[in-house]
Amino acid sequence: MTQEKIVKIVVRKNGPYRVYGPFQLVDYEDNVFQLPVDREFVSLCRCGASENKPFCDGSHHKINFQADTKATK
Numbered sequence: 335m336t337q338e339k340i341v342k343i344v345v346r347k348n349g350p351y352r353v354y355g356p357f358q359l360v361d362y363e364d365n366v367f368q369l370p371v372d373r374e375f376v377s378l379c380r381c382g383a384s385e386n387k388p389f390c391d392g393s394h395h396k397i398n399f400q401a402d403t404k405a406t407k
């Protein structure tokens with residue numbers, strides 16, 4: 335029996351979505367975003383302030399983004 339690897343997305347406190355792959359990221363026309371090959375994860379902006387969307391560029395710190403979203407148990 336093989337075990338499928340699933341994508342894990344971590345909702346960071348006051349920060350981005352951190353996505354652990356493997357996965358593919360595409361735009362609304364199905365064009366593929368190049369992902370860094372040397373990292374275990376990719377951070378996607380959820381604050382709206384990044385100048386490199388859809389990626390997080392750390393701007394959430396500058397705007398003091400506050401979101402401590404937790405899953406309900």
Ligand code: FES
Nearest residue numbers: 379381390393394
């Ligand atoms: S979450 Fe980091 S720049 Fe938006």
